[in-house]
Amino acid sequence: MHFDDSLPARPATDVRPGLDDAPWWRGVTSYQWFVFVVASLGWLFDTMDQQLFNLARKPAVTKLLDATPGDPATALRVDEFGGYATSIFMIGWALGGIVFGVLGDRIGRARTMMLTVLCYSAFTGLSALSRGFWDFAFYRFLTGLGVGGQFAVGIALVAEVMPDRARPYALGSLQALSALGNMLAATCGIVLGRMEEAGTIGSAWRAMFLIGLAPALLAIPIFLRLKEPERWKAAAREEEADASLAGGPRPAHKLGSMSEMFGDPRWRRNTIVGMVLAFAGVVGLWGIGFFSFDLIRTVFRKHFEAQGLPAQQIAGKLTLWTGIASLVQNAGSFLGIYAFTYVTARIGRRPAFAISFLLAAAATSATFWLLDDLWQVFVLVPIMGFCQLALFGGYAIYFPELYPTRLRSTGTSFCYNVGRLVAAAGPLTLGLLTSRVFAGYVEPMRYAGIAMCSVFFLGLLALPFAPETRGQPLPE
Template sequence: MPSQGSTAKYAWYKELSRYHWFVLSVAIMGWMFDTMAQQLFNLARKPAIRELLGPGATAGVVDQQAAWVTSVFLVGWALGGILFGILGDRIGRAKTMMLTILCYTLFTGLSVFSTSVFDFGMYRFLCGFGVGGQFAVGVALVAEVVPDRARPYALGMVQAFSAVGNMLAALTGIVLGQMVRSGTIASSWRYMFLAGALPAPLAIVVFKKLKEPDQWWKSRAEKKRMGSFADLLGEPRWRRNSIVGMLLAFAGVVGLWGIGFFSYDLFRPVLEASFKAQGISGTELAGKTDIWIGVTSLLQNLGGFFGVYGYTYLSQYLNRKKAFAVSFVAAMGMTAYTFWNLKSIGDMLWMIPMMGFCQLALFGGYAIYLPELFPTRLRSTGTSFCYNVGRMVAAAGPFTLGLLTRNVFKGYPEPLRYAGVTMCLVFLVGLAALPFAPETKGKPLPE
């Protein structure tokens, strides 16, 4: 291990011990498979609801029910995130991580057995509990275990691999889409959710091998109130940090879940029109479209992987606040540009990865910045509050997009384009919060 005075000569990863790498690997896998479960839902949402409603369902009803199920999932995500965030401070990071993995894999698997939109929504709500809890305990664990200089890079790596989870989901969609196209299976969505249940054994590894951080044990031994909402919102410093962090997260979550991930609904008609012009129809059209929707997800998240890591280095070169400002402006501009101008498969090949780069860069910021805002006794609770209360408010995003599409811009050609561009104004909320945000670059974690 290099001495304190010489650390700048070494790459950050050379400061990590074997156990540091183990903790980082477990946190990466927990969050990667979590995001895989999230993205499988995005890919399977419309086909699942269309099949569950039956052949008589109109496109408008399918869209409405898809927005409802998405919002239910986001509310479950927010509530579960807050609950598991508190547990992460009270019973420990490792124990809570195990519970979240079991929760999101179990209810992703049970989604296979859905027979109506109601029980499909119920399974997604319960899956959301586990999905929401994983982020806060994972980043709190990594932030407290790895050395200070390595912390932002390690946290950036955790978040970057969330894009890999999304890409695993996309590859699953491509393979299953090919099976639909060949007639091997009739539809793919149930198999997607079955794939999302496969990482459940990771919970056993967490239970057997992962230790609680020394900082957590020290805070507990000092008889401090662990995971107290009264302290989080009652003490002025932590209350301000909570509100600022929540507003930052709200802007990015609406941008991604209320706009970015609904861009598949923009891509699908572009793809279908292109394939119909080639004389493709019927089952082959459905299968080829599913394959290309998977390709667009790969492109979006490939861009996102580099976007997260781009934020990591930008935040070290500038600082946390300036990096957020650049990222919010870039996300707003590129998302609006994509919704307005994407008209062909050629456009998809460069617009989609650029949009993913800009949108997911913000999430690198959340992984690095939010744990730096709170002391050990409140780190999981505070991080979860920011990320998940922001998400709870953001649950209105899909409904707002649907309202704009069906009502406000109803008479316009391709109303989703107008709605998406209008929704991009949400990134201004993040910019407005930045003057009130503390700068944390180069500072130790609060105790």
């Protein structure tokens, strides 16, 4: 199969005749579509692995701590250690994102993407073999390394290969398709929950992690077909030329240079803004939103116990309903990311972020306060997913626009993952608020989640300092 990548991304003003008012996908070459599909699959499977962890976390931690499901004496300890496991995963995610982000600029987007896919799929599979909490946490840390690196290199690759007129829509679509990865994980949870309820399998959570091995197959087309973008090749040649003229290995503009990213006032400001935006959204999603599954398990367990169901059947039903909740949450997420993509193309990046932060705070608070019955899963949870994940569509579109080619992978990854590193305190904080501060309340996770929704307002504070990039070409 032959792909034409002879057409590098054009400046925003260089639009091929007849395409000004055409759909964004008109004029995209076959190779550009191939890059989009591969990068989208890499991120789709990445998010599938993330969601498998969210769905399997509580039963896994309960089993590995040898706790009794539904026992109030151990429930708070399970919640606390679930927060530890999530924070450890997010620390690995942040560190891996920074390391692989720099590698993406220095050794190339394609090679780095292959390494990240192999890393996150292999260690997700190994999580199924855990025998205690700390080896489970160790595998989650290593999985996080690969998960963190995938986002930035995939985003940089698509941003540099796609024509400028198609870029925001392609990046928004890539992020929206990640919701399909979450929905795929949710479907696995539903099927495995049915099997566990029927007694066909013993531990659905181990089977979920084994499924996470499958994305390793994506490394094959990456290795065989994916090439480095022309923009990156040009930046690499420029670095070599600078080094040659300088008579040494330290050119003025080095690929993936942290010193330039923080030494230049323009890139430094963009980095700080990006970090704050990412921190607010990531804490909102990983420190609050994804813990709605644990809230669902706590609330619905009472319903099922009141029906007099046996423990094995309750375990299966809880896995089933958290899978359903994940499915509808990510259906909302898919629509939310697409909505952000089209809104930001019309009114700009900053107004779109402002609207999304306000809606996310309102929807998340409402979900944690009101969710109390099975039917509400189909109303509150998808609305929360729509509002929270819309922000992540913004990150995919906005962060690559803040940096030149030589810093794009490093900068995008740094914003997203240092924000995530700080945000790793979010799940830990939620766990401590639940088990310590609000421990005397009925269903303390409700109060902890609502208290933490204040983090969305931090994102609003960064927006006055954020550059507006709508309609502008990528910086060089």
